[in-house]
Amino acid sequence: MLETIRQIPVEHYVLYSTILFVIGIFGVLTRRNAIVVLMCVELMLNAVNLLLAAFSTYLGDAQGQIMVFFIMVVAAAEAAVGLGILVMVYRNTKSTDISLLDKLRD
Amino acid sequence: MSQYIFLTLALISIATALLMVFSKNPIHSVLYLIVTFFTIAGQYVLLNAQFLAVVHIIVYAGAIMVLFLFVLMLLNLNNATEPQKSNTWKVAGAIASGALLLTLVGALKGSTQLTASETANAQVGLVENLGRVLFTDFVVPFEIAGILFLAAMVGAVMVGKRDLKM
Missing domain, CATH: 1.20.5 (Single alpha-helices involved in coiled-coils or other helix-helix interfaces)
Structure with a gap:
């Protein structure tokens, strides 16, 4: 058994990941710059990744860490496409303010 | 020993995540987020997930955050001209995320405790x-x-x- 999992209860990891995830949600709700919103989404993905890795280590099961690997793959693809769309939006509106993107509302 | 390393890394990452959300300049946000990612890589090392730690640094700090910095510099957004949401929105966001935090912590308190498996393979x-x-x-x-x-x-x-x- 690993020294870390003998000394730290898994609840600490759950609490820590929850706090990081909530900070990410707070950023998504309150920021207007689309790049910062994307960064907050990355932070939320990382909180979930950390929790999956923690449970995987505590249970001695490799599948959780494989899942983290696939989440990283999807996060990289998402960042590339998202930033591409963002550059296109900036070319058309000369701004990355997400509150300007409300054309579908009216 | 492990719990002190865990606490230090956790406090640094929560502090830098908060600074990332609250800093006005997007470049500072990116730099704070990179610090957060390095502390999360430290947590992976603490969990003996060495493959994940290395992949995390390569993918996040090496690829994704460099992409974010490139886009910020290409769009020339490094000045603090970003329009801010009104205070009403900020209070509403704080209440919503605080309620979510309370709900998740409350759900955690009522759950059965997971004990680490004694036969868990540390490798x-x-x-x-x-x-x-x-x-x-x-x-x-x-x-x-x-x-x-x-x-x-x-x-x-x-x-x-x-x-x-x-």
Whole structure:
């Protein structure tokens, strides 16, 4: 058994990941710059990744860490496409303010 | 010893995540987020998930955050001209996220405690073990991930082209 999992209860990891995830949600709700919103989404993905890795280590099961690997793959693809769309939006509106993107509302 | 390292890394990452959300300049936000990612890589090392720690640094600090910095510098957004949401929105966001935090913590308190398995294999996060699982049980998802990357790459290039001739 690993020294870390003998000394730290898994609840600490759950609490820590929850706090990081909530900070990410707070950023998504309150920021207007689309790049910062994307960064907050990355932070939320990382909180979930950390929790999956923690449970995987505590249970001695490799599948959780494989899942983290696939989440990283999807996060990289998402960042590339998202930033591409963002550059296109900036070319058309000369701004990355997400509150300007409300054309579908009216 | 481990719990002190855990606490230090956790406090640093929560503090830098908060600074990332609250800093006005997007460049500072990116730099704080990179510090957060390095502390999360430290947590992976603490969990003996060495493969994940290395991949995390390569993918996040090495690729994704460099992409974010490139876009910020290309769009020349490094001045603090970002319009802010009104205080009403900020209070509403704080209440909403605080309520979510309370709900999740309350759900955690009522749950049954997970005890770490005594027979847990501590070597599970090493490259050797993960590679064996990845290329036996998860071959098909691995290949699908490759196709997803190809599609994302083509999509990013198509979206980013200035005048697209179909």
